[in-house]
Amino acid sequence: MAFTFVHTADWQIGKTFGGFPxxxxxxxxxxxxxxxxxxxxQARTKGAAHVLVAGDIFDAETLPDQTLREALSIMRKCADLTWHLLPGNHDPARPGGLWQRVRALGGPLANVRAHDTQGATEIAPGVHLLAAPLTSRAASGDPTAWMDSAATPEGALRIGLAHGSVQGFGSLGEAAVQIAQDRPERAGLAYLALGDWHGARQIGPRVWYSGTPEPDRYVRNEPGHALVVRLASPSAAPEVERVATAEFHWSQRAVQLDSLADIEAVAVEVAALGAASRSHLLALELAGQLSLAEHSALEARLEALAAELFWLEHDAADLHVAADGADQAMIGGGVIGEVAARLRAVAAADDAQARAVAELALRKLYGYARQAGEGRRS
Incomplete structure (x- = not known):
């Protein structure tokens, strides 16, 4: 009784990205x-006719009808696949809620099945899906506990579908829902497909999180995949293959800057991406100390890098400046030189807040002095 399917979760369709233009x-x-x-x-390539979506298909219960229609339309057009949708903590199955709207908007969709009530359903000959939908953002108990006593025919292939955190694995995911790690052993499941944790992760021999198919944050937890699962029999170990599904790639990197040359390693990596750099988002955590001239050049370099990427952001809270001889010569003497000397003294003090303000003022002062020098030369 071999059965191949795709396990995915946490689509969070309709998610907004407020921190971006x-x-x-x-x-x-x-x-x-x-x-x-x-x-x-990927499902077609791997020979899977069923796609199991373990919760959080939609990002919120209040999404406009048009967003729901778009998602349903995409799935409906994939008529050769059957989509099994499970309500999660972002889109719980409340009375009169989002899933009733989905049914009303979608009409009779033979290949899109909303598993918004708890129960076992035969989805293919001899294959039973045990769905544990969430009815609120937080559950009072383990939503999969009922699976232990769920009746299915003798020899059936039992697959669990749930959304929440596995007990004993810390705060994986966002849902305030605890699921027993040994549920497959207790309930005779060949596989337990979970959602909520946004990275692909194996929890046990028969328990996996698929992660989100499209990353949405800078987290190193292997997002951007779906899982192709092959079950040879109810007792056989699942064969699980990760397949790539992401359009965008989010990465975070710490960079120690002791000279401007240290940023060039990042520039080389971006250049190596070629055209693919347009689908990359990069967050840099900058630390170290540069001269005022080097810091000014760094800002120009970062602007150039930003033009090569979909998005570039940086945190320079731990990056400091110290005026060297060339910087002081550029700033010059007189009143401006005296101001610069006072700012350097404050920047050398232990008061972190005062240091940050003084360094910012020094950078601006240097910028004005450089512009003035360029104006005199032109």
């Missing part, structure tokens, strides 16, 4: 819808 946010939002088509392509 409007045009960039719209592109990232659209990528979450486009991920559905990429999942479908």
């Amino acid at each position: 409007e045009a960039k946010a719209a592109i990232l939002k659209r990528a979450r819808l486009d991920a559905v088509a990429r999942i479908a392509a």
Whole structure:
């Protein structure tokens, strides 16, 4: 009784990206819808006719009807695949809530099944899906506990579908829902497909998180995948393959800057991406100390890098400046030189807040002096 399917979760369609400019946010939002088509392509390539989505299909219960229609339309057009949708903590199955709207908007969708009530359903000959939908953002108990006594025919292939955190693995995910790690052993499950943790992760021999198919944050937890699961029999160990589904790639890097040359390693990596750099988001954590001239050049270098990427941001809270001889010569003497000397003294003090203000003032003072010098030369 071999059965192959795709396990995915945490699409969070409709998610907004408030920290980005409007045009960039719209592109990232659209990528979450486009991920559905990429999942479908992987399913066809791998010979899977069923896609199990373990919760948080939608980012919020209050999404406009048009967003729901778009998602349903994409799945409906993939008529060769059956989509099994489970309500999660972002889109719980409340009475009169989002899932009733989905049914009303979608009409009779033969290939899109909303598993918004707890129970076991035969989804293929001899294959039973045990779905544990969430009905609120937090559950009072383990939503999979009922699976232990759920009746299915003798020899059936039992697959669990749930959304929450596995007991004993810390605060994986966002949902305030605890799921027993040994549920497959207790309930005779061949596989337990979980959602909520946004990275692909194996919890036990028969328990996996698929992670989100499209990353949405700078976290090193292997997002951007779906899982192709092959079950040879109820007792056989699952064969699980990660397949790539992401359009965008988010990465975070710490950079120690002792000279301007230290940023060039990042520039080389970005250049090596070629055209793919346009789908990369990069967050840099900068630390170290530069001269005023080097810091000014760094800002120009970062602007150039930003033009090569979809998005670049940096945190320079631990990056400091110290005026060297060339900087002081550029600033000059007189009143401006005296001001610069006082600022250097404050920047050398132990008061972190005062140091930050003084360093900012020094950078601005240096910038004005450089502009004035360029004006005199022109």
